Amino acid sequence: LIGRPLVILSNNDGCIVARSAEAKALGIPMGAPAFHYRELFQRQKVIALSSNYILYGDMSHRVMSTLEQFGHPVDVYSIDEAFLSLPLLPPSELMEIGTHIRQTIKQWLGLPIAIGIAATQTLAKAANKIAKKNKQGVMTLTEENILDTHLAELLVEDIWGIGRGHSATLHKKGITTALQLKNCDDLWIKKQCGVQTLRTVWELRGIVCSQEEDKNALSKSLISSRSFTKPLLTLSELNEAIATFASIAGEKLRAEKACAGFVSVFLASSPFNTQQPYYSNAIHIRLPSPSAYTPDLILAAQNGLKNIFKQGIAYKKAGICLGEIIPEFGMQLDLWTPLEKLDKKRVLMEKIDALNQKWGKKSIFYAAEGVNPSWKPQHSRSSPHYTTSWKDLIKANLNN
DNA sequence: TCTGGGGTCCTAGGACCC
DNA sequence: TCTGGGGTCCTAGGACCC
Numbered sequence: 001l002i003g004r005p006l007v008i009l010s011n012n013d014g015c016i017v018a019r020s021a022e023a024k025a026l027g028i029p030m031g032a033p034a035f036h037y038r039e040l041f042q043r044q045k046v047i048a049l050s051s052n053y054i055l056y057g058d059m060s061h062r063v064m065s066t067l068e069q070f071g072h073p074v075d076v077y078s079i080d081e082a083f084l085s086l087p088l089l090p091p092s093e094l095m096e097i098g099t100h101i102r103q104t105i106k107q108w109l110g111l112p113i114a115i116g117i118a119a120t121q122t123l124a125k126a127a128n129k130i131a132k133k134n135k136q137g138v139m140t141l142t143e144e145n146i147l148d149t150h151l152a153e154l155l156v157e158d159i160w161g162i163g164r165g166h167s168a169t170l171h172k173k174g175i176t177t178a179l180q181l182k183n184c185d186d187l188w189i190k191k192q193c194g195v196q197t198l199r200t201v202w203e204l205r206g207i208v209c210s211q212e213e214d215k216n217a218l219s220k221s222l223i224s225s226r227s228f229t230k231p232l233l234t235l236s237e238l239n240e241a242i243a244t245f246a247s248i249a250g251e252k253l254r255a256e257k258a259c260a261g262f263v264s265v266f267l268a269s270s271p272f273n274t275q276q277p278y279y280s281n282a283i284h285i286r287l288p289s290p291s292a293y294t295p296d297l298i299l300a301a302q303n304g305l306k307n308i309f310k311q312g313i314a315y316k317k318a319g320i321c322l323g324e325i326i327p328e329f330g331m332q333l334d335l336w337t338p339l340e341k342l343d344k345k346r347v348l349m350e351k352i353d354a355l356n357q358k359w360g361k362k363s364i365f366y367a368a369e370g371v372n373p374s375w376k377p378q379h380s381r382s383s384p385h386y387t388t389s390w391k392d393l394i395k396a397n398l399n400n
Numbered sequence: 401t402c403t404g405g406g407g408t409c410c411t412a413g414g415a416c417c418c
Numbered sequence: 419t420c421t422g423g424g425g426t427c428c429t430a431g432g433a434c435c436c
Contacts (some may be wrong), residue, residue, distance in 0.1 A: 009404090010403085010404035010405075011404050011405070011426075012402085012403090012404080013402085014402075014403050014404060015403060015404055017404065017405090031403090031404085032403085033402070033403040034402080034403080035401080035402045035403075036402095036403085036412085038402090051404090068403090077435095078435080078436045079435085079436075080436085081436080115414085135416095155425090160434095160435085161434065161435080162434085163433065163434050163435080164433090164434095165433055165434085166433075166434085193433090194409095194411075194433075195409095195410070195411095196409070196410070196433080196434075199436095209414060219407080220407085220408075221407075222407095223404065223407075224405090224406090225404090225408055226404085226405080227403085227404065227405085239404090271403085272402095272403060272418075316403095317404090319405085351416095377404090
């Protein structure tokens with residue numbers, strides 16, 4: 001696939017969510033619906049693949065654990081990004097470190113990566129942008145005069161932390177480049193764009209404003225939701241979908257060794273359908289006591305669903321959100337449930353999670369989820385699970 | 401015909417307290 | 419005729435990120 005225009009599609013092969021440089025060059029925008037571009041795909045021989053989160057997750061894990069081996073503190077920021085804290089060294093030595101890391105990842109995993117090195121995360125992201133385009137794939141932006149030359153060429157909308165809204169505000173004021181933003185008035189920025197943007201500005205000046213992420217921190221909320229390939233019409237279908245979401249969310253919750261205090265359920269018709277008025281609604285349900293027991297979550301979620309479900313609407317999307325997440329062992333018990341019962345529930349969940357881990361997702365599942373759900377997201381053109389499924393292992397042909 | 405899924409933080413305004 | 423000063427908590431909505 002190297003050198004070819006390639007796009008990755010979202011669930012149901014709906015939207016374009018990632019593009020190779022070659023695809024970007026064809027003018028294919030991020031987030032666009034795939035069907036708008038089908039003709040262009042054919043004409044330009046663009047490869048469009050379904051997303052394969054299992055493969056990406058596994059490769060990401062391999063990259064991150066390789067990064068750990070260089071002895072610099074690693075802060076994993078997203079599935080494909082990490083920040084490493086390097087020692088204070090002259091630029092040439094930093095270049096050397098970057099080049100070595102890049103070569104190692106390339107050799108061990110076959111993945112090309114880009115590395116940007118600078119005083120703050122915001123500047124490192126800017127350096128990375130440049131590194132993506134140069135031959136070495138590594139860029140250091142540690143010297144003031146070189147830095148400012150590059151910031152003068154960086155547009156405000158391309159700075160990490162400056163989105164559509166703040167870009168518009170800045171453009172109106174005549175601020176279009178990162179260098180201009182770096183030199184702008186603090187009070188004005190704070191007033192117009194808020195404190196987060198002010199932090200971004202300070203980071204452009206080389207002052208560290210980002211805080212170390214607490215790796216043990218629990219999620220504040222957990223969402224499980226999907227769009228349906230074909231709209232769902234009945235309460236019983238939605239009940240199955242909601243039960244599935246509750247079960248997925250429960251697994252995530254237990255992986256964090258945590259409990260949730262409330263469940264909220266939401267559903268919506270298609271915002272694009274002009275034949276039908278748009279309907280969307282949500283409801284919060286407080287759990288009698290915090291729980292990570294999937295049947296509790298399913299029960300609460302389905303009870304909520306009853307209240308927001310309206311007959312005669314074609315539902316295109318639904319989901320649940322867990323909130324008030326607290327550590328499993330810090331939880332306030334309710335007065336009436338005997339401890340042994342809680343313990344039984346916990347053990348049952350442990351066993352189920354272990355079975356599904358060992359034998360694959362949904363080896364054992366709740367009947368409420370339905371046996372053959374019609375709404376399962378489609379991935380019609382997925383790449384193989386090269387690294388996580390025996391049957392998808394790459395075969396070496398020894399006769400050649 | 402077909403339009404993703406998951407998060408975080410901040411702010412303004414309202415309700416309440418003394 | 420005149421009507422204080424200091425807080426907290428909650429929520430919705432908006433901004434941003436991947």
